[in-house]
Amino acid sequence: MAVKTDEVRDLAGFEAPEGFLVTSFYLDVNADEFPAPEHIMKAFDSLIHTAEDRRKDIEDGLSHDAEESLRGDLARLREWIKDWDRQDANGVAVFSCSASGLWEVFATPTVLKSEVSFEPRPQLAALAAFLSHTKPTAVLVTDKQHARIFTMKHGEVREWTDFEDFVPHRTEKGGWSQNRFQRRSDHWKQHHIDKADELVLKLEQHYPFDWLIIGAEDQDRNEITDRLHPYVKDRVVGYINVRIDAPEAEIVDEARHVREEAEEHLISDLIARIGEYAGAGGRGTIGLKDTLQAINEQKVHILLLQQGFEQAGTRCPECGMLYSGQLETCPACGGRVEYIDNIVDAAVQKSLELGSSVEVATEFEALEKIQCIGSVMYY
Numbered sequence: 001m002a003v004k005t006d007e008v009r010d011l012a013g014f015e016a017p018e019g020f021l022v023t024s025f026y027l028d029v030n031a032d033e034f035p036a037p038e039h040i041m042k043a044f045d046s047l048i049h050t051a052e053d054r055r056k057d058i059e060d061g062l063s064h065d066a067e068e069s070l071r072g073d074l075a076r077l078r079e080w081i082k083d084w085d086r087q088d089a090n091g092v093a094v095f096s097c098s099a100s101g102l103w104e105v106f107a108t109p110t111v112l113k114s115e116v117s118f119e120p121r122p123q124l125a126a127l128a129a130f131l132s133h134t135k136p137t138a139v140l141v142t143d144k145q146h147a148r149i150f151t152m153k154h155g156e157v158r159e160w161t162d163f164e165d166f167v168p169h170r171t172e173k174g175g176w177s178q179n180r181f182q183r184r185s186d187h188w189k190q191h192h193i194d195k196a197d198e199l200v201l202k203l204e205q206h207y208p209f210d211w212l213i214i215g216a217e218d219q220d221r222n223e224i225t226d227r228l229h230p231y232v233k234d235r236v237v238g239y240i241n242v243r244i245d246a247p248e249a250e251i252v253d254e255a256r257h258v259r260e261e262a263e264e265h266l267i268s269d270l271i272a273r274i275g276e277y278a279g280a281g282g283r284g285t286i287g288l289k290d291t292l293q294a295i296n297e298q299k300v301h302i303l304l305l306q307q308g309f310e311q312a313g314t315r316c317p318e319c320g321m322l323y324s325g326q327l328e329t330c331p332a333c334g335g336r337v338e339y340i341d342n343i344v345d346a347a348v349q350k351s352l353e354l355g356s357s358v359e360v361a362t363e364f365e366a367l368e369k370i371q372c373i374g375s376v377m378y379y
């Protein structure tokens with residue numbers, strides 16, 4: 001039930017056949033507001049009602065088959081909700097295009113705002129924001145003898161392994177034997193850290209993560225970090241203070257705080273980089289116009305945008321180019337263009353499709369400096 005980045009990227013590549021539309025159905029099912037199935041049904045009924053109204057508004061402009069496809073989407077949604085088990089989801093997104101057999105359901109542990117739309121492509125900005133805030137993260141908790149490894153990815157938490165390593169206690173006895181035991185003890189400790197490093201590296205191969213958080217006593221942190229393989233060392237974003245036998249919930253809670261701080265840091269760091277690069281006329285773009293151009297040229301490495309940022313714009317169905325403002329024809333291919341209400345969602349979708357990272361700032365007006373949207377381009 002976890003949302004997979006690859007699946008969202010695949011979905012970003014989907015386009016309805018000409019003249020047809022995709023239903024994007026986002027339902028807020030947060031447990032505080034909608035604790036019981038009947039509450040969810042009520043929220044669903046209200047949204048599907050909105051959807052029916054909107055479908056009627058646009059059906060005159062659609063072919064009979066395109067209209068039937070939308071009716072099919074809504075009928076399938078009504079069937080689906082009857083058996084849907086929310087488990088611990090707080091949001092759910094459904095994308096459907098009956099005419100092409102598209103049907104994808106993504107449940108999220110975070111809240112999604114209820115909304116429905118009919119567009120030629122799936123509306124993915126809300127899912128991109130979710131992915132941006134739930135980056136795959138590993139947590140290594142270790143003392144001198146034990147290590148525990150957790151992963152947190154798109155709302156799913158897992159403890160991976162438990163292992164014990166024998167470390168002789170430091171002896172207080174004096175003389176020669178103390179030195180010998182001391183050395184032996186240090187040796188065992190290093191051995192243990194190396195083993196923990198090996199596990200983290202192995203984990204990264206099987207379960208790639210972006211960030212690593214280390215739980216260890218203050219005096220051991222540097223040594224552990226220093227001995228990590230350079231490949232994973234770069235991903236350390238912070239430290240937590242927990243006992244090795246702390247309950248999973250406590251460890252995850254502490255790790256979430258570190259991750260939130262790391263996200264804030266990431267956003268402010270990106271704003272600074274974009275400002276610097278754009279100023280030098282180089283690898284950064286500020287604002288919608290230049291950022292769309294960079295996306296059109298497939299140069300965007302990281303797209304950064306303000307959550308909820310929307311702007312009307314122009315899209316060329318022929319060559320897929322995106323433009324701010326209203327144009328008559330496509331400057332790239334001369335083809336006929338379509339004016340769309342939210343070009344930002346199209347930008348997010350195209351970036352996901354092209355494999356760019358998409359980062360979303362949630363703090364209100366965090367991105368004023370770069371006019372709500374910007375990018376770091378490839379070298």
Ligand SMILES: [Zn+2]
Nearest residue numbers: 316319330333
């Ligand atoms: Zn074009």
